[in-house]
Amino acid sequence: MASAHTTAVAPEGGYQFYVTEDPHHHDDGEHHHETGTMLGFWIYLMSDCLIFGILFAVYAVLGQSYAAGPSPADLFELDKIALSTAFLLISSITYGFAVINMHQDKQKTMVNWLLITGLFGLGFLVMEVLEFQHLWHLGAGPGASAFLSSFWFLVGTHGLHVTCGAIWLVILLVQVKMHGLTHENKRRIMCLSLFWHFLDLIWIGVFSFVYLTGVLL
Amino acid sequence: MSAEHHDAASSYRTYMVGFVLSVILTVIPFAVVMSGATSNLNVALAIIFGLGAIQILVHIYYFLHVTFSAEDGWQAMSLMITVVFLAIILSGSIWVMLHLHENMMPAHEQIERVKNLP
Structure with missing residues (x-):
C-alpha cells in the first residue's frame, strides 16, 4: 500500500516525450497553428538579435584597444569582404525565389533554388574561414588584443549562425526529398527563410560597423 | 509570411525591388571607403551608417515581410x-x-x- 503512494505512477498510456499536435489544429484550419510557430520563431530571432546587439556593444567599447597590435586598417581586405557580402546577399534573394516556388508547390524548382542558396552560403563560409586562417597566420588571433577578441567573437558568432543555417538547409532538403512538400516541411522552410534573411540583416551591421568603419578610423 | 497571399509575379517583383535596393545601398558605402572618395571622416561615417540603417529597413520590409497586420x-x-x-x-x-x-x-x-x- 505504502509503496504505491510513494512511487510515481506513470499516466495511462505511458509518458510521451514529444509534443503532440495542437488539438484544435484541424478544427479551425491550419492557419492558427502555423501562426503560433512562426511568431515563436520570430521571438527567438529577436532574442538572437539581442545577443548580436551585446556583441556589437562589446566591439564598440573594445574595438579601438589594439594593445600595440595590428589595427583594422592593417588587417581587413575590403575587396574580399565585398565578395562575401555579395555571396550572402545573392543567397538571400535565391532563398526568396525558393519560397515563391514553394507557395506554388513547384518542388523541383524550389529544391534547385535552395541548392543555389546553399552554394552561395557555402561560398560565404569559405571566404570567412580563409580570412580567419589569414589572420591567424599573421598572429592576429583572438588573444592578440581586446580589439581582436571582440572581432573574432562577433564575426565568429555570425559565422557559426550561418554554418547552422547551412546544416539546417541540408537537413530540410533531405526531408523534402523523403516526404515531399508537406505542411510541416513548408513551415520549416518558412522558419529557415526568416533565419537566413535575418543573418543577412546582421551582416549589414557587421560590414558597416566592423569592416568599413574599422578601415576608416 | 504575407507573401503567400500575393500572386507569384508580385512576389518576384517585391524580392527584386528589395534586392536591387540592397545592392545599391551596399555598393555605395563600399565604393566610398575603397576609393577614398571623401577625406572627411564624418561624411564617410554618416554615409556608411545612414545607408546601413536604410538597408536594414529594406531587408525588414522586403525580405522578412514584417507588417503591422502580420x-x-x-x-x-x-x-x-x-x-x-x-x-x-x-x-x-x-x-x-x-x-x-x-x-x-x-x-x-x-x-x-x-x-x-x-
Missing part, C-alpha cells in the same frame, strides 16, 4: 521592443564605458606629476 501586430511589436532594448544596450554601454575610460585612465602628465611629488 500575427495581429505582435511581430512588429516584438521587433519594436527589441529595437528599444538594442538602443538602450548600445547607447548605454558606449556612454558608460567611454566615461570610464575618461575617468579611470590617468593621462600621462598626471602620472608624471604624481611621480615628481616631494
Whole structure:
C-alpha cells in the first residue's frame, strides 16, 4: 500500500516525450497553428538579435584597444569582404525565389533554388574561414588584443549562425526529398527563410560597423 | 509570411525591388571607403551608417515581410521592443564605458606629476 503512494505512477498510456499536435489544429484550419510557430520563431530571432546587439556593444567599447597590435586598417581586405557580402546577399534573394516556388508547390524548382542558396552560403563560409586562417597566420588571433577578441567573437558568432543555417538547409532538403512538400516541411522552410534573411540583416551591421568603419578610423 | 497571399509575379517583383535596393545601398558605402572618395571622416561615417540603417529597413520590409497586420501586430511589436532594448544596450554601454575610460585612465602628465611629488 505504502509503496504505491510513494512511487510515481506513470499516466495511462505511458509518458510521451514529444509534443503532440495542437488539438484544435484541424478544427479551425491550419492557419492558427502555423501562426503560433512562426511568431515563436520570430521571438527567438529577436532574442538572437539581442545577443548580436551585446556583441556589437562589446566591439564598440573594445574595438579601438589594439594593445600595440595590428589595427583594422592593417588587417581587413575590403575587396574580399565585398565578395562575401555579395555571396550572402545573392543567397538571400535565391532563398526568396525558393519560397515563391514553394507557395506554388513547384518542388523541383524550389529544391534547385535552395541548392543555389546553399552554394552561395557555402561560398560565404569559405571566404570567412580563409580570412580567419589569414589572420591567424599573421598572429592576429583572438588573444592578440581586446580589439581582436571582440572581432573574432562577433564575426565568429555570425559565422557559426550561418554554418547552422547551412546544416539546417541540408537537413530540410533531405526531408523534402523523403516526404515531399508537406505542411510541416513548408513551415520549416518558412522558419529557415526568416533565419537566413535575418543573418543577412546582421551582416549589414557587421560590414558597416566592423569592416568599413574599422578601415576608416 | 504575407507573401503567400500575393500572386507569384508580385512576389518576384517585391524580392527584386528589395534586392536591387540592397545592392545599391551596399555598393555605395563600399565604393566610398575603397576609393577614398571623401577625406572627411564624418561624411564617410554618416554615409556608411545612414545607408546601413536604410538597408536594414529594406531587408525588414522586403525580405522578412514584417507588417503591422502580420500575427495581429505582435511581430512588429516584438521587433519594436527589441529595437528599444538594442538602443538602450548600445547607447548605454558606449556612454558608460567611454566615461570610464575618461575617468579611470590617468593621462600621462598626471602620472608624471604624481611621480615628481616631494
